[in-house]
Amino acid sequence: MAEPFKNLINTEVVQAIGHHLKRVDPGFDRRDFEARALTRLDTLELKARVLQVADALVATLPADVDRAAGLLEASLGPPGAGDDLSALRISERGLAGWAVWPLTEAIARLAIDAPERGLAALHAMTQRLTAEFAIRPFIVRHPAVCYATLARWVRDPSAHVRRLVSEGSRPRLPWGLRLQALVLDPSPTLPWLAVLQDDPSEYVRRSVANHLNDIAKDHPARVAEWLVRHLPGASPERRALLRHASRTLIKKGDPAVLAAWGLGQAFRGEVEWSVAPTRVAIGGETTLRLVLRSTAAKPQRLVIDYAVHHVKANGSTSPKVFKGWTIELGPREERALERRHSFKPVTTRRYYSGVHMVDLRINGQVLGETAVHLRT
Structure with a gap:
């Protein structure tokens, strides 16, 4: 079984942050920081872990923004190069990888009223992981300063910084x-x-x-x-x-x-469209079959999708478009296509009994429709 994503922020990461901050500032209260950061850490999900560690940093770093930011910057390891993210990890030389996320969130709290200093720190941190979340409060609070800075960063030598402009x-x-x-x-x-x-x-x-x-x-x-x-x-x-x-x-x-x-352009030809079975239990699947017969003298580029109009808890429906096929159909060509569609519940979708209309879309035009009766 895969390791839970939340465990990317764990006891070892917290201890590494404490170690490297103590390395660059012997006066840093590592014991207090780790006690705050580790309190019931294993009961929290990923983002909550990140924010708890960030809060512990804010509570134990110096109140002076420039000094606190400087210590966080000094604790960093070497920056990532190009698109290679594999080297972004904690080492003897400093912090990189997931350990940097709480540092960026701490900067978003400590330096929110000193945007130039905060952005300078995020410029360094994003080269060791990403600062895409932490920069957003600065954009909301100080749009003019941030827009001017991001306009300069589009030419930055670091791909990580250039990506931050967009992301x-x-x-x-x-x-x-x-x-x-x-x-x-x-x-x-x-x-x-x-x-x-x-x-x-x-x-x-x-x-x-x-x-x-x-x-x-x-x-x-x-x-x-x-x-x-x-x-x-x-x-x-x-x-x-x-x-x-x-x-x-x-x-x-x-x-x-x-x-x-x-x-x-509209499809030029004939369409045979079927969905079977049309009575499906929640958790089951149905098969979509399509036969296209071109009547055109030239090839046709076709984007073929289908939409399932999901029944909601209140009985109304909401369409969800699913990717089908992108093909080039030759002159007078006939082609058969087939795809299975699952009605198995997933974390982002719950199914309810009722009639789910399934429609066929070719180049954006609805060219077929079938009712599927979903039942418990």
């Missing part, structure tokens, strides 16, 4: 504080993304794709415009990034985004 300013970063101002208007981040989308680091480019996908959830037209501007003549690396950034809107069948990818 730290994502409007809807999972687990992170939502940046509501950027949810409403993502304009400040767009010049940074325009530079970083061609970054030599895949680590950075993947963040840019996820950032653009965040924007797509609130401003689909912005992403469609981005594709019109940046997709023609794009390198293979940029095309891959933009494809990943388009994933939500492609699944939703957004006409402008589909058109940008050459997928906007």
